[in-house]
Every structure is written in C-alpha cells, then in structure tokens.
Amino acid sequence: MAVDDQRVLIAGGGPVGLLCAWLLGRQGIPVRLFDVNDSPQADPRAATTHPATLDLLGDDGLADDMARVGLVAPIFQFWDRPSGEKVAEFDHAILEADTNHPFVVQCEQFKTAKLILDRTRNLPNVELLYSHEVVGVTQTGSTVSVEVRGADGVKTHSGAYLIGADGGRSVVRKQAEIAFDGFTWLERFIVLTTPFDFEASSGYCFRSYFADPDEWCNCFKVSADGPPGLWRTVYPTNPDLSEAELMSDGAVQARMQKFFPASRPYEIVHRNLYVTHQRVAETFRKGRVLLAGDSAHINNPIGGMGLNGGIQDAANLAEKLARVILDGAPDQLLDLYNLQRRTVATEFVQEQSIANKKRLEAKDPETRRRNLDDLRAIAADPERARQFLLRTSMIASQSRVAAMALTEA
Numbered sequence: 001m002a003v004d005d006q007r008v009l010i011a012g013g014g015p016v017g018l019l020c021a022w023l024l025g026r027q028g029i030p031v032r033l034f035d036v037n038d039s040p041q042a043d044p045r046a047a048t049t050h051p052a053t054l055d056l057l058g059d060d061g062l063a064d065d066m067a068r069v070g071l072v073a074p075i076f077q078f079w080d081r082p083s084g085e086k087v088a089e090f091d092h093a094i095l096e097a098d099t100n101h102p103f104v105v106q107c108e109q110f111k112t113a114k115l116i117l118d119r120t121r122n123l124p125n126v127e128l129l130y131s132h133e134v135v136g137v138t139q140t141g142s143t144v145s146v147e148v149r150g151a152d153g154v155k156t157h158s159g160a161y162l163i164g165a166d167g168g169r170s171v172v173r174k175q176a177e178i179a180f181d182g183f184t185w186l187e188r189f190i191v192l193t194t195p196f197d198f199e200a201s202s203g204y205c206f207r208s209y210f211a212d213p214d215e216w217c218n219c220f221k222v223s224a225d226g227p228p229g230l231w232r233t234v235y236p237t238n239p240d241l242s243e244a245e246l247m248s249d250g251a252v253q254a255r256m257q258k259f260f261p262a263s264r265p266y267e268i269v270h271r272n273l274y275v276t277h278q279r280v281a282e283t284f285r286k287g288r289v290l291l292a293g294d295s296a297h298i299n300n301p302i303g304g305m306g307l308n309g310g311i312q313d314a315a316n317l318a319e320k321l322a323r324v325i326l327d328g329a330p331d332q333l334l335d336l337y338n339l340q341r342r343t344v345a346t347e348f349v350q351e352q353s354i355a356n357k358k359r360l361e362a363k364d365p366e367t368r369r370r371n372l373d374d375l376r377a378i379a380a381d382p383e384r385a386r387q388f389l390l391r392t393s394m395i396a397s398q399s400r401v402a403a404m405a406l407t408e409a
C-alpha cells in the first residue's frame with residue numbers, strides 16, 4: 001500500500017494533535033502534522049488532569065511523567081467566599097477501586113505537550129512541520145488533501161484521513177462546513193498567577209473553588225519551574241470593562257486584595273484574559289475529516305474538563321483509526337468515534353461545566369444555601385461522594401463511552 005494511502009494528516013500541534021501523532025505513529029502509521037507556530041508554545045491554559053485521563057496515559061509511563069513534572073492533588077475543596085467557611089472537601093482516595101490514579105495531576109499543558117513531543121521525535125514515520133498553516137481542505141471518497149502555507153508558499157499534502165486538532169477557531173472544521181453551535185459567555189475569565197502561598201496563609205488545597213454571588217474564584221497550584229510553584233486564581237470579569245481596564249496593575253491588585261487581603265501588594269507573574277464559550281461541533285466526523293479537542297468542543301474551564309476531553313478524543317480516535325488503517329476494519333468504526341465522543345461532550349462535559357459555573361455564581365440566597373447544603377451532604381456521605389467524584393473525575397463519562405461501544409457492537 002502506498003504511504004499516502006495510509007498517511008494521517010493532522011492540523012494542529014497542541015496537546016491533542018501531538019497525542020494523536022504519537023499514538024498513531026508508534027503503531028507505524030505515517031503521520032504528517034502541521035502547526036502554524038514556529039515552535040511549541042508555552043501555553044499556560046490547562047493544568048488539571050483527571051483520573052480517567054491519567055488511566056488512558058498510563059501506558060509508556062506518560063501519566064507518571066506528568067506527575068513527576070506536575071503536582072499530585074488528591075483533594076479538592078469548596079469554600080463560601082463571603083463567610084470564609086470551608087463547605088466541603090473531597091478526597092479522590094475514595095475512588096481507589098475505580099481508577100489506577102485516585103488523584104488529579106496538576107500538569108501545565110505545555111509540559112504535557114513536551115512530554116508527548118519528546119516521545120514523538122523518536123518516530124521516523126512522524127513528520128512535525130512547524131510554521132505550516134493549514135488553509136484549505138478537500139476530500140474525495142478515497143483521499144483527503146490539505147493546502148498548507150509554509151515559507152515556500154502554499155502546497156498540497158494528501159493522506160487517508162485528516163484530524164482537525166487546530167483548536168477552537170479550527171480552519172479544518174470551517175473548511176469542512178461543520179457547524180459549531182452553542183454560545184459565548186458575556187463575561188471573560190481573568191487568570192492571575194502569583195507565587196503567594198495560599199496553602200501556608202489560608203489552608204487552601206491545590207484545587208480550591210470559591211462560591212460567591214458577586215465574584216466566584218478558582219484557586220489552583222501548579223509546579224511551574226519547580227518548588228515553591230505558582231498559584232493561579234481565576235475570576236469572572238465585568239463585561240462592560242475594556243481589556244486595558246481589567247488588566248491594569250491597579251485593577252489586578254484591587255481584585256487580589258479584595259479576594260485575599262494581604263499586607264503587601266501581590267507579585268503577579270502572569271495575567272491572561274479569556275473569552276469563554278460552550279460549543280460542540282455538529283459532527284466529529286465528515287468523511288475523511290475527523291475533529292478532536294477544542295476544534296470539536298469548547299467549554300468554560302471550571303472543573304478542568306476541556307483538554308481532558310480532548311485527550312480522551314485522541315485516545316479513542318487513534319485506536320479506531322489504527323484498526324481501520326492497519327487491520328482493514330470497516331471505516332464505520334469512525335462513526336462510533338463520533339457517537340461516543342460527541343455524546344459525552346454534549347451530555348456530560350457541557351452539562352457539568354455549565355452546572356459548575358452556576359453553582360459558584362448563584363446569586364439568589366435560597367439557591368446559594370441549597371447548593372452549599374447539597375455539597376455538605378454529598379461530602380458527608382461516602383457513597384454520594386464517590387458518585388460525585390466519578391462524574392467530576394470523568395470516570396462516569398468514560399463508562400458511558402464504553403457502554404456505547406457494547407451497544408453498537
């Protein structure tokens with residue numbers, strides 16, 4: 001069989017595209033990946049990697065490597081910001097029988113990408129082409145082609161399948177005319193990163209969520225360049241204010257002091273503002289074009305599910321593509337990829353991430369009281385706590401995926 005008949009083209013060298021390249025490439029499948037940037041980016045966005053995802057990355061020691069360069073976080077907490085009360089604490093140890101990884105690993109996404117990249121570089125059948133922008137997509141019944149702009153102009157590359165892992169603004173998705181329905185939140189999310197130690201000062205664990213009718217907050221620790229690490233705080237912003245107003249030194253210090261009053265100004269090492277959406281592609285498969293990661297689904301980051309979903313897409317898709325390409329399995333198997341991954345993106349990740357946000361931002365006093373009472377009751381009951389963690393750790397959605405495979409078989 002000619003190499004082009006087996007080759008998988010990948011648009012996007014973020015963590016999802018790289019993982020697809022590695023998982024396919026290590027099985028001997030020829031892969032050509034294009035990324036518009038001239039090198040891997042130090043993208044600080046995702047850090048939280050859930051048990052269900054770590055279970056998929058146990059092979060070849062990747063999950064262990066992520067824990068080594070990141071932080072292991074078995075516990076997360078909910079706080080009521082106005083009263084300062086710790087409402088509930090959940091320990092993933094309760095999932096010992098459900099996962100090989102009864103904890104979350106906080107590993108910044110550029111570190112995860114680098115660990116995958118290092119593995120991918122050893123594979124002669126995987127070509128990583130940086131400074132290459134995918135600008136066009138066409139397909140026939142037997143092949144798919146991309147037009148790619150590089151230093152020497154626009155060239156056409158052909159293969160058996162194309163994976164669009166080119167992020168939320170995916171050119172592949174648009175070129176394939178796949179709708180991306182959903183909505184955009186009015187408020188942007190601001191992330192302020194500081195070395196200030198919230199564990200030592202206030203007893204906050206590495207993943208702490210703060211409910212507040214006025215301004216919720218998520219507070220996380222990441223390992224950064226090594227001890228003592230950094231703390232990221234995430235807040236909603238006023239939609240009426242400009243980026244300059246929200247990002248000024250004065251506004252940033254006022255926000256930090258309002259939340260965590262301190263005797264000195266905070267050292268702020270990063271400040272980032274994000275527009276946040278809830279959207280799912282109308283299909284993750286159109287002929288020879290497949291979508292994975294943010295090109296297929298995007299959601300608000302409360303609960304840390306976006307990249308986890310993307311990694312789960314990559315693992316599911318690579319396994320099916322390998323069966324189609326190497327074993328001659330019927331390519332309807334790729335429809336099962338769409339069914340499984342689109343169902344959980346819609347029914348699970350969208351629903352859960354929106355519910356997470358609503359729980360933190362509730363304004364009505366009665367709703368707030370009910371939310372916090374619910375959390376207390378769940379945390380106090382081991383079986384309810386386990387069921388709650390099965391959802392937050394994405395084990396429940398992976399079980400749903402497995403059940404769909406059985407139904408379709």
Ligand SMILES: Cc1cc2nc3c(=O)[nH]c(=O)nc-3n(C[C@H](O)[C@H](O)[C@H](O)COP(=O)(O)OP(=O)(O)OC[C@H]3O[C@@H](n4cnc5c(N)ncnc54)[C@H](O)[C@@H]3O)c2cc1C
Pocket residue numbers: 011012013014015016017034035036037043045046047048049109132133134135165166167168170171189191274292293294295301303304305306307308309310
């Ligand atoms: C504040 C914040 C916090 C988050 N925290 C978490 C978390 O804790 N846990 C979690 O699971 N998720 C989290 N997320 C979501 C997570 O960051 C994304 O889901 C993740 O980046 C998706 O990875 P990806 O590889 O699909 O896309 P991306 O990381 O966006 O990568 C896309 C790649 O495609 C390339 N590209 C784009 N267009 C083209 C083109 N035309 N041609 C070639 N290359 C192209 C880009 O250069 C880029 O390298 C968070 C998001 C935000 C905003």
